[in-house]
Amino acid sequence: MTQHVLEMRGITKSFPGVRALDGVDISVRAGEVHAVCGENGAGKSTLMKVLSGVHPHGSYGGEIRFEGELCAFRDIRASERHGIVIIHQELALVPQLSIAENIFLGNERAARGVISWSSTLVETERLLRRVGLDERPGTRIAELGVGKQQLVEIAKALAKRVKLLILDEPTAALNDEDSRKLLGLIGELRDQGISCILISHKLNEIRQVADTVTVLRDGRSIETLAVRGSVGGPATVSDEQLITRMVGRELDQFYPDRTPYTGERAGQVALTVRDWTVRHPVDTGRTVVDSVSFEVRHGEILGIAGLMGAGRTELAMSVFGRSWGRYVRGSVELHGREVSTRTVAEAVGHGIAYVTEDRKTYGLNLIDTISRNISLAALPRMARHGVVDAHGERRVAERYRGSMNIKAPTVFEQVGRLSGGNQQKVVLSQWINAEPQVLILDEPTRGIDVGAKAEIYTVIDQLAAQGKAVVVISSELSELLGVCDRIATMAFGRMTGVLDRAEATQEGLMRLMTRTDVGAVDATGRPVTEES
Amino acid sequence: MSQTTLGKNAGDSRERDGGGTSTARALTGQALRALRDNMRQYGMVIALVLLLGLFQVWSGGDMLLPRNVTNILLQNGYILILAIGMMIVIINGHIDLSVGSLAAFTGAAAAVMMVDHDMPWQLALFLSLLIGAVVGAWQGFWIAYVGIPSFIVTLAGMLLFRGATQILLDGQSISPFPEGFQDISQGFLPEVGPDTNYHNLTVLMGVLVCAVALFQEWRQRKQALAYELHVLPFRMFLLKCAAIVAAVLAFTLTLASYRGVPVVLLILGGLLVVMGYVMRNAVIGRHIYALGGNRAAAQLSGVKDKRVTMLVFVNMGVLAALAGCVFAARLNAGTPGAGNLFELEAIAAAFIGGASMSGGVGTVLGAVIGGLVLGVLNNGMSLVGISQDVQQVIKGLVLLAAVGFDVWNKRRARS
Ligand SMILES: Nc1ncnc2c1ncn2[C@@H]1O[C@H](COP(=O)(O)OP(=O)(O)OP(=O)(O)O)[C@@H](O)[C@H]1O
Ligand SMILES: [Mg+2]
Numbered sequence A: 001m002t003q004h005v006l007e008m009r010g011i012t013k014s015f016p017g018v019r020a021l022d023g024v025d026i027s028v029r030a031g032e033v034h035a036v037c038g039e040n041g042a043g044k045s046t047l048m049k050v051l052s053g054v055h056p057h058g059s060y061g062g063e064i065r066f067e068g069e070l071c072a073f074r075d076i077r078a079s080e081r082h083g084i085v086i087i088h089q090e091l092a093l094v095p096q097l098s099i100a101e102n103i104f105l106g107n108e109r110a111a112r113g114v115i116s117w118s119s120t121l122v123e124t125e126r127l128l129r130r131v132g133l134d135e136r137p138g139t140r141i142a143e144l145g146v147g148k149q150q151l152v153e154i155a156k157a158l159a160k161r162v163k164l165l166i167l168d169e170p171t172a173a174l175n176d177e178d179s180r181k182l183l184g185l186i187g188e189l190r191d192q193g194i195s196c197i198l199i200s201h202k203l204n205e206i207r208q209v210a211d212t213v214t215v216l217r218d219g220r221s222i223e224t225l226a227v228r229g230s231v232g233g234p235a236t237v238s239d240e241q242l243i244t245r246m247v248g249r250e251l252d253q254f255y256p257d258r259t260p261y262t263g264e265r266a267g268q269v270a271l272t273v274r275d276w277t278v279r280h281p282v283d284t285g286r287t288v289v290d291s292v293s294f295e296v297r298h299g300e301i302l303g304i305a306g307l308m309g310a311g312r313t314e315l316a317m318s319v320f321g322r323s324w325g326r327y328v329r330g331s332v333e334l335h336g337r338e339v340s341t342r343t344v345a346e347a348v349g350h351g352i353a354y355v356t357e358d359r360k361t362y363g364l365n366l367i368d369t370i371s372r373n374i375s376l377a378a379l380p381r382m383a384r385h386g387v388v389d390a391h392g393e394r395r396v397a398e399r400y401r402g403s404m405n406i407k408a409p410t411v412f413e414q415v416g417r418l419s420g421g422n423q424q425k426v427v428l429s430q431w432i433n434a435e436p437q438v439l440i441l442d443e444p445t446r447g448i449d450v451g452a453k454a455e456i457y458t459v460i461d462q463l464a465a466q467g468k469a470v471v472v473i474s475s476e477l478s479e480l481l482g483v484c485d486r487i488a489t490m491a492f493g494r495m496t497g498v499l500d501r502a503e504a505t506q507e508g509l510m511r512l513m514t515r516t517d518v519g520a521v522d523a524t525g526r527p528v529t530e531e532s
Numbered sequence B: 001m002s003q004t005t006l007g008k009n010a011g012d013s014r015e016r017d018g019g020g021t022s023t024a025r026a027l028t029g030q031a032l033r034a035l036r037d038n039m040r041q042y043g044m045v046i047a048l049v050l051l052l053g054l055f056q057v058w059s060g061g062d063m064l065l066p067r068n069v070t071n072i073l074l075q076n077g078y079i080l081i082l083a084i085g086m087m088i089v090i091i092n093g094h095i096d097l098s099v100g101s102l103a104a105f106t107g108a109a110a111a112v113m114m115v116d117h118d119m120p121w122q123l124a125l126f127l128s129l130l131i132g133a134v135v136g137a138w139q140g141f142w143i144a145y146v147g148i149p150s151f152i153v154t155l156a157g158m159l160l161f162r163g164a165t166q167i168l169l170d171g172q173s174i175s176p177f178p179e180g181f182q183d184i185s186q187g188f189l190p191e192v193g194p195d196t197n198y199h200n201l202t203v204l205m206g207v208l209v210c211a212v213a214l215f216q217e218w219r220q221r222k223q224a225l226a227y228e229l230h231v232l233p234f235r236m237f238l239l240k241c242a243a244i245v246a247a248v249l250a251f252t253l254t255l256a257s258y259r260g261v262p263v264v265l266l267i268l269g270g271l272l273v274v275m276g277y278v279m280r281n282a283v284i285g286r287h288i289y290a291l292g293g294n295r296a297a298a299q300l301s302g303v304k305d306k307r308v309t310m311l312v313f314v315n316m317g318v319l320a321a322l323a324g325c326v327f328a329a330r331l332n333a334g335t336p337g338a339g340n341l342f343e344l345e346a347i348a349a350a351f352i353g354g355a356s357m358s359g360g361v362g363t364v365l366g367a368v369i370g371g372l373v374l375g376v377l378n379n380g381m382s383l384v385g386i387s388q389d390v391q392q393v394i395k396g397l398v399l400l401a402a403v404g405f406d407v408w409n410k411r412r413a414r415s
Helices: A044-051 A076-081 A099-103 A117-131 A146-159 A176-191 A203-209 A239-247 A312-319 A344-349 A359-363 A370-382 A390-403 A420-433 A450-465 A477-483 A506-513 B002-018 B024-037 B039-058 B066-091 B099-116 B121-146 B150-169 B179-186 B200-226 B234-256 B263-281 B283-293 B295-300 B305-331 B342-352 B364-383 B388-414
Strands: A004-015 A018-029 A033-038 A061-066 A069-071 A084-087 A164-168 A195-199 A212-217 A220-226 A269-279 A287-297 A301-306 A326-334 A337-339 A352-355 A438-442 A469-473 A486-491 A494-500
Touching: A004 A044, A018 A033, A018 A044, A018 A195, A018 A212, A033 A044, A033 A176, A033 A203, A033 A239, A044 A084, A044 A164, A044 A195, A076 A084, A084 A146, A099 A117, A099 A146, A117 A146, A146 A176, A176 A195, A176 A203, A195 A203, A203 A239, A212 A239, A220 A239, A239 A450, A269 A312, A269 A469, A287 A301, A287 A312, A287 A326, A287 A469, A301 A312, A301 A450, A301 A477, A301 A506, A312 A352, A312 A438, A312 A469, A344 A352, A352 A420, A359 A420, A359 B295, A370 A390, A370 A420, A370 B283, A390 A420, A420 A438, A420 A450, A450 A469, A450 A477, A469 A477, A477 A506, A486 A506, A494 A506, B039 B364, B039 B388, B066 B099, B066 B179, B066 B234, B066 B263, B066 B283, B066 B305, B066 B342, B066 B364, B099 B121, B099 B150, B099 B305, B099 B342, B121 B150, B121 B179, B121 B305, B179 B263, B179 B305, B200 B234, B263 B283, B263 B305, B263 B364, B283 B295, B283 B305, B295 B305, B342 B364, B342 B388, B364 B388
Parallel strands: A018 A220, A033 A195, A033 A212, A084 A164, A164 A195, A287 A494, A301 A469, A301 A486, A352 A438, A438 A469
Antiparallel strands: A004 A018, A004 A061, A061 A069, A212 A220, A269 A287, A269 A326, A326 A337, A486 A494
């Protein structure tokens, strides 16, 4: 039996009004990948913050033993000195600095206060090779995609001589390809003797790389299970086993049956986007969205699949009040009539809503309450003579707290204090509350637990059943296949195809998503003749 | 799951509400806990009370003499007006360095209009406020529509309007003003009814304010209970109400035993109520908070950043003009040096009163309390004969301590 490198016993942690952790036990063996899973707000991130000293010793109860030694970390640096490194749910790299500078930020290779660039660069090269990232050390972080940034984070951890690496939902923002790479790397690190705690909502990942899994629920550790029978053997634990423990009940159906919309507008086209072309805001020579056309009908759910950088978010944001990039050409029609969506206010006025994939930057006012965040986009409607109806606002917030199952003591809780998944639910609520006709959801289930995912799929289905036109952008193909009526694919800024739910398969979509040889196609999949 | 946490919490608050044993110890315990939970809210009020007490003792009872209390109001009226506008600017995520110069400029303009052109003072006042609005729009235009940082635009405005004031006044002071104009800053409410030893109208107003304040407190508590929010334990609530009544009555009786309510106080009270209401309940107020909290997110929610920012600066311009007129009326002259360093006093008041550098937080009431802390400090230190130089040092330290305390308190609450 291998020895435990980490033992946490009876960990408790309270915030005003919430008991986030309530006697959690967890033990990690040396050289294993230990997964932690649980619903949104179960306490996973908090547990890791306790372990890494973000919440300092004294602010929590219970004891932590690392390599047999009792630990009382005052801050992150203290835990890092012991070789515990955490990579947070939200990446923490400085975009303006180079890869090398980021890797050694706060840990500079220096002699008497002067940075030694040669050793920094050599070291960086070595670390980048180790994580399998083929980039120059001088490249700026801003030029890298999220997947590569994640690898830089890991290189940064390795530079600190990590013994226990904590990854909080590392693949939440990655596409399948990058996720696979990252999980492969975690496996390699384990073989080099680095233990790893992996927090994830994606159960297939857990079965893929983890050796052991601990399930948290409502701040308590429910059970620790072995993922596989023998080391390196196939996974023996099933999704159902995990879900039952996470949710505390059985989840009968993941994707809802599509409820058809039978109202008066059934079959009518709601939104048509034609020949939409947008350039990069800074690098104006680059066309990021190229002659894209598509349409969505009332009561329909249209998926948009694509790899990272395919231009899906850019397409959505530029259609939504030209909030991204430089508009070149293209038109937006609602019910066949061309409308102007030059500003967000106009777009909202026409009943278009866009739910961002980046909730911290573009979605939420973290220092304000749940209730005020939910009402923000619909304030003019919820007000009389310019004065907000406070009762109505509260009632609405309460309704969403119930229907979306947002975990918070009251609707007056600061959004910044909610767990990641619950923040996502607040963003969704905000836009559903805006009562749009067309709803564009960008990665709507990012960072959301399985139970809540199923709830959100149901919400999406119901929105369509009420006659709304829904566009879902997602990097998870299974999700698109599960909820959409049609799935369009994008590659390199162009629409490369549209498949009906019945004819779509993972392989078929993947082929379209990586296609470089085609010109643009329109919403029905026919090629568009280009004028330029 | 969420139901159980909610239930637990609600039970919690009700339990506390029921009150513990009747020992004084328990009550102090409760008081301390309530205080700790609401530090943000009460911290500065307590600081204010402590300061008043300190100087009352130190000055041998001169501090709280009716004359001096009235004086504090007259001395600080214009700073408080500026602080209210500044708080809103800061909540919106901007700053305005030009308000001192702008106050000087509008005060000078009013002076020129009344003295050199014999305009009726009402018209001069109105035109001054209009100038303030136009200047605010001018600065707002560069900030909101052109996208120049407010720090730069208003720094330019600070120089620009200081110079413009000099030019307008030709380096001279202009006086005197019609009596009506002087009354903006030096006048008091008229007296009515029989001669009691107190100013009748003032006492009446005090009682009215008490009644409204109590009603508000009670309504808020009822709502909070209905929403199952944390409320003060009932005894604490009573204590708080009693404290409010005592404070308001003591304050009005003090004023009433001198010359009653000064006109400045009426202006301030009006601003406080209207601006407070707008910031709390109006859509525009919410938009101001949302923009300061997360500009990108607010814009993506359809908040019209440019228009809102423009309005915020127009409002600041009008308030700066008002402050300028109040100050000119107090001096009974338009002078080129008026309003010097007012911007810094106003900014300090806003930060002492709970604003945050990054925007999105703060209240109008906080700005007023912050301004009063500074004002009381100024007045008290002068009363006990501390020299101007030392006063500056102390005010600097107080600003640092107030904001430092707030930062520390927030950090403590987070972990
Ligand atoms: N700083 C804080 N202040 C107040 N409450 C907090 C704070 N941090 C976390 N919480 C609360 O603690 C609970 C656990 O949060 P935590 O972030 O650990 O959840 P999680 O399991 O990581 O969820 P997710 O999967 O959504 O990321 C939540 O109810 C959250 O609201
Ligand atoms: Mg989390």
